[in-house]
Amino acid sequence: MKYVDEFRDPAKAKTLLAEINLLTDKLRKGKDRPLQIMEVCGGHTHAIFRYGIESMLPDGIELIHGPGCPVCVLPMGRVDDCVALSELPNVIFTTFGDAMRVPGSKKSLLQAKSEGCDVRMVYSPLDALKLAKENPDKEVIFFALGFETTMPSTAMTVLQAEREGIKNFSLFCNHITIIPTVKAILDSPELTLDGFLGPGHVSMVIGNSPYNFIAEQYGKPLVVAGFEPLDVLHAIWMVLKQMDEKRSVVENQYSRVVPEDGNAVALDAIGRVFELREFFEWRGLGSIDHSGVRMRDEYAAFDAERKFTIKSVKIADPKSCQCGEVLKGVIKPWECKVFGTACTPETPLGALMVSSEGACAAYYQFGDVEKIHHKREELKRAAS
Amino acid sequence: MNVVPLHKNPRRLGQVNVPKVTMAHGGGGKAMRDLIDDVFVSAFDNETLATMEDQARFRLSDLAQYGDRLAMTTDSYVIHPLKFPGGDIGKLAVCGTVNDLAVGGAKPLYLSCGVIIEEGIEVETLREIARSMAKTAREAGVMVVTGDTKVVDKGACDKLFINTTGIGVIRTGIDLGAGKVKPGDAILVNGLLGDHGAAILNARGDMKLSTPLESDCAALHGLIDTLLAAAPGTRFLRDATRGGIATVLNEVADASQVGIEIHEDKTPLRAEVRGFCEILGLDPLYLANEGKLVTAVPADQADAALAAMRAHALGRDAAVIGHATDGRPGRVVMHTVFGGRRIVDMLVGEQLPRIC
Numbered sequence: 032m033k034y035v036d037e038f039r040d041p042a043k044a045k046t047l048l049a050e051i052n053l054l055t056d057k058l059r060k061g062k063d064r065p066l067q068i069m070e071v072c073g074g075h076t077h078a079i080f081r082y083g084i085e086s087m088l089p090d091g092i093e094l095i096h097g098p099g100c101p102v103c104v105l106p107m108g109r110v111d112d113c114v115a116l117s118e119l120p121n122v123i124f125t126t127f128g129d130a131m132r133v134p135g136s137k138k139s140l141l142q143a144k145s146e147g148c149d150v151r152m153v154y155s156p157l158d159a160l161k162l163a164k165e166n167p168d169k170e171v172i173f174f175a176l177g178f179e180t181t182m183p184s185t186a187m188t189v190l191q192a193e194r195e196g197i198k199n200f201s202l203f204c205n206h207i208t209i210i211p212t213v214k215a216i217l218d219s220p221e222l223t224l225d226g227f228l229g230p231g232h233v234s235m236v237i238g239n240s241p242y243n244f245i246a247e248q249y250g251k252p253l254v255v256a257g258f259e260p261l262d263v264l265h266a267i268w269m270v271l272k273q274m275d276e277k278r279s280v281v282e283n284q285y286s287r288v289v290p291e292d293g294n295a296v297a298l299d300a301i302g303r304v305f306e307l308r309e310f311f312e313w314r315g316l317g318s319i320d321h322s323g324v325r326m327r328d329e330y331a332a333f334d335a336e337r338k339f340t341i342k343s344v345k346i347a348d349p350k351s352c353q354c355g356e357v358l359k360g361v362i363k364p365w366e367c368k369v370f371g372t373a374c375t376p377e378t379p380l381g382a383l384m385v386s387s388e389g390a391c392a393a394y395y396q397f398g399d400v401e402k403i404h405h406k407r408e409e410l411k412r413a414a415s
Numbered sequence: 416m417n418v419v420p421l422h423k424n425p426r427r428l429g430q431v432n433v434p435k436v437t438m439a440h441g442g443g444g445k446a447m448r449d450l451i452d453d454v455f456v457s458a459f460d461n462e463t464l465a466t467m468e469d470q471a472r473f474r475l476s477d478l479a480q481y482g483d484r485l486a487m488t489t490d491s492y493v494i495h496p497l498k499f500p501g502g503d504i505g506k507l508a509v510c511g512t513v514n515d516l517a518v519g520g521a522k523p524l525y526l527s528c529g530v531i532i533e534e535g536i537e538v539e540t541l542r543e544i545a546r547s548m549a550k551t552a553r554e555a556g557v558m559v560v561t562g563d564t565k566v567v568d569k570g571a572c573d574k575l576f577i578n579t580t581g582i583g584v585i586r587t588g589i590d591l592g593a594g595k596v597k598p599g600d601a602i603l604v605n606g607l608l609g610d611h612g613a614a615i616l617n618a619r620g621d622m623k624l625s626t627p628l629e630s631d632c633a634a635l636h637g638l639i640d641t642l643l644a645a646a647p648g649t650r651f652l653r654d655a656t657r658g659g660i661a662t663v664l665n666e667v668a669d670a671s672q673v674g675i676e677i678h679e680d681k682t683p684l685r686a687e688v689r690g691f692c693e694i695l696g697l698d699p700l701y702l703a704n705e706g707k708l709v710t711a712v713p714a715d716q717a718d719a720a721l722a723a724m725r726a727h728a729l730g731r732d733a734a735v736i737g738h739a740t741d742g743r744p745g746r747v748v749m750h751t752v753f754g755g756r757r758i759v760d761m762l763v764g765e766q767l768p769r770i771c
Contacts, residue, residue, distance in 0.1 A: 032686055035693060041754040077696075077769070083755020128767030141764075154695075154768065260753040376763040388769070397757045 038259030047264045054271040055091040065093040072230035073100030073388030080397040082260040095360030096390030101177040103382040103389040104313045107346040110135035117148040125159040126174040128152045156188035163200035172335045175202040180232040182206050183297035186304040203335040211322040217249050221361045226270035229255035231285040238293030246279040257285035314382035315354030352381035364391040428452035441566025458545035459559040471560035481584035486521035489580040499618040501630030505548035510634045512581040513555050517636035518652040520591045521583030528562040529578040555634040593670035595650040598741040601717035606732040609688045612702030626687045633706030638729045645723030646716040654708045661700035663709045664747045665761045674742025679752045683732045696769030
C-alpha cells in the first residue's frame with residue numbers, strides 16, 4: 032500500500048537499529064540504568080505495541096509511555112457527566128467510538144446505551160452536526176474529547192453550526208492540552224527521563240515552538256515524530272544522536288506532515304471558540320493548571336455545560352492505582368500492585384488500562400511482559 | 416442429495432396479497448399460513464417441509480451411509496443491514512450453519528429455519544431473503560426441512576432475525592478438535608481475511624467509502640472435503656467468524672496448550688481491507704469472516720493441504736500463516752512486518768474505532 036509500506040520497511044529498520052545499538056552502547060557507559068525516552072502521545076504507544084518495536088530495541092533503551100491518551104486520562108466524574116447527559120430526555124449523545132467503553136463511577140456510555148439511552152458513535156463532530164439537522168426536535172450533544180489534534184475539527188463544527196443557525200447542537204467540551212502536562216511531569220522530583228518523542232498530530236496543529244522550553248530549560252532533547260514504525264525508530268535515533276552530541280533542541284522528524292509553525296487556520300478556529308480553563312482534572316495525574324479548555328462566552332449557546340445542569344463530581348482515583356508513577360516512568364506498568372489482577376481491560380481501575388493506547392492496556396494486550404522483565408533483570412545484574 | 420424425505424403430500428400453497436407484514440401474519444390463522452407458504456415453503460420447495468408436520472423425519476439408514484456420528488449445531492443471525500455487498504442475512508444463515516457442521520468434519524444435510532419478523536417489513540424483502548436461503552442451500556446440497564415463524568411488534572426486533580439449526584453426519588475416522596494441535600503443526604487459512612467485517616462496517620454507511628468491499632460469505636464444506644482428502648491428518652478446523660482469526664488462534668492455543676506464532680507478512684489481506692483498517696484504527700485479525708477457516712495440519716502435510724486448498728475456488732489465496740510451538744501455552748505471537756514481535760490476545764469487547 033502506497034505511503035504506508037515505505038514506512039514499514041524491515042530492511043531500513045535494520046539499518047536504523049544498528050545505529051541505535053551503537054549509540055546506546057556509547058551513551059550507556061557508566062550508567063546503571065537504561066536510557067529512558069518518553070513517547071508523549073498515545074498514538075505512538077499504539078504503534079510501538081502494534082509493530083513490536085519494544086522487542087527490537089536494545090536492552091539499554093526503555094520507552095516510557097506518556098500521558099497522551101485522551102481517553103485514558105478522562106476522569107471518572109466527567110464520564111458520569113456524559114452518562115447523565117445521555118440520560119436526559121430528548122437527547123442524542125454522540126461520541127468517538129473508543130470513549131464508549133471508559134468506565135464511570137457507575138457505568139460507561141456503552142452500558143447507558145444498553146439501558147436505552149440514545150448514544151451514538153460518530154467518526155467526526157460533523158456527523159453529530161448532521162444528526163442535529165436531521166433531528167430538529169432532539170438535542171444532539173457531541174462529546175468533544177482529545178488534544179489539539181481533534182480541537183480544530185470541533186471548533187470548525189461549532190463555527191459551522193453558528194453560521195447555519197443550528198440551535199439543537201452542543202458540545203460537552205473535554206478537550207485538553209498537552210504542554211502543561213508535560214511540564215508537570217518534568218517538574219516531578221522522581222523524573223529520570225532522558226528525552227522525548229513529541230506528538231506528531233498535535234504538532235501538526237500547534238507547530239514545534241511550544242516545546243522549546245523542554246529543550247532549553249530542562250535540557251531534554253525532543254523529536255516530533257510520525258506514527259509509522261520507521262518514524263518511531265528514526266525519531267529514537269534522532270534523540271540518541273542529540274544526546275551523543277550533547278545537544279538538546281526540538282527537532283521535527285515528521286516534516287512531511289508537521290509545519291514548523293503549525294496550522295494557522297486551525298489555531299485561529301481553536302482561538303475563536305475555546306479558552307483555557309483555570310485547571311482540569313486528569314485521571315492518574317490529578318488537577319493540572321491550564322491543562323483544559325472550555326468554550327468562550329460567545330459560544331455559550333453551543334456549550335452543553337451551560338445549556339444543561341452538570342454535576343461534575345470529583346471522584347478520586349482508587350488508592351491502589353499507580354498510574355501516576357507509570358506515567359512518569361518511575362515504574363513499568365506490570366510493576367504496579369494491581370496490574371493484571373484487580374486492574375484489567377475488562378475492569379480497569381486506573382486510567383492506563385482503559386484504552387488500547389493506554390500503556391497498561393497495551394502491555395496487557397500486546398506486551399511480551401516476561402521478555403521485558405527479563406531484559407530489566409539482566410540490566411540490573413550487569414550494573415551491579 | 417441422496418437422502419429421500421419421508422413424505423409426499425403436496426398441497427396448494429397460500430399467497431400473501433398485502434405489501435407488508437402485520438401482526439395478523441403471526442396470529443396462527445390463515446394469514447400466517449399464507450405467509451409461511453408464500454415466503455418459505457415455496458422457496459424451499461421440498462416435500463418434507465410442504466407436509467407441514469411439526470417435525471421433519473429422517474430414516475437413520477439414510478444418514479448412516481455418510482458416517483458414524485451425527486453432528487448438530489445452531490446459530491442465530493442478526494445483521495444490519497439485511498442485504499450487503501456479497502450476500503444477505505439468508506445466505507449468511509445457511510452458510511454459517513453449514514460451515515459450523517463442516518468444520519467438525521461433518522457432511523451437512525438438513526437445516527431448520529426459525530424466523531422472528533418485525534411487523535412492517537416488506538413481504539417482498541422476506542421473499543428475496545427466503546429465495547436467497549433456498550439458493551444457497553441448494554448449492555450447498557442441504558435441505559431446509561422444518562421451520563418456525565413469529566411476528567413481533569415494531570421495535571421488538573430489528574426487521575428480521577433468523578435461527579438455523581443444522582444436522583450433519585461425521586465421516587467415519589475423522590476426529591477434529593481444538594485440543595488436538597501439536598507443536599510443529601502448520602497453521603493455514605484459506606484466503607483473504609476480514610472481508611466480511613469490513614464490508615458490513617462499510618455497508619452501514621457512516622464512512623461512505625467508495626471501495627467495493629464484499630462479504631466473503633460462502634459455504635466451505637466442499638473446500639473442507641478437498642482439504643481432508645489431501646491432508647487426512649488435519650487436526651483442527653474452524654471458521655473464523657466473529658472475533659476473526661485472532662480469536663480462533665487464541666482458542667486453539669488454549670485448548671491444545673501450545674504456543675502459536677504467526678507472520679504478519681504471510682497473512683493474506685486485501686489492500687482495500689488493509690486501507691479500511693488503517694483509516695479506522697482497526698486490527699484485521701479481529702474482523703469477522705464468513706467464508707474463511709483456520710486449520711492446523713501436521714507439518715509434513717502442510718504442502719499438500721495448501722496445494723489442495725489453492726486448487727479450490729474458495730481457497731485460491733490460501734496461505735500457511737504460522738505454526739504451533741512449544742512456547743508458552745495459550746499464547747499467540749505475531750512477527751510483525753516490521754521485524755518486531757507482539758502478542759495477539761483475545762479482544763476484550765468489540766473493536767471500536769480510535770479517536771485519532
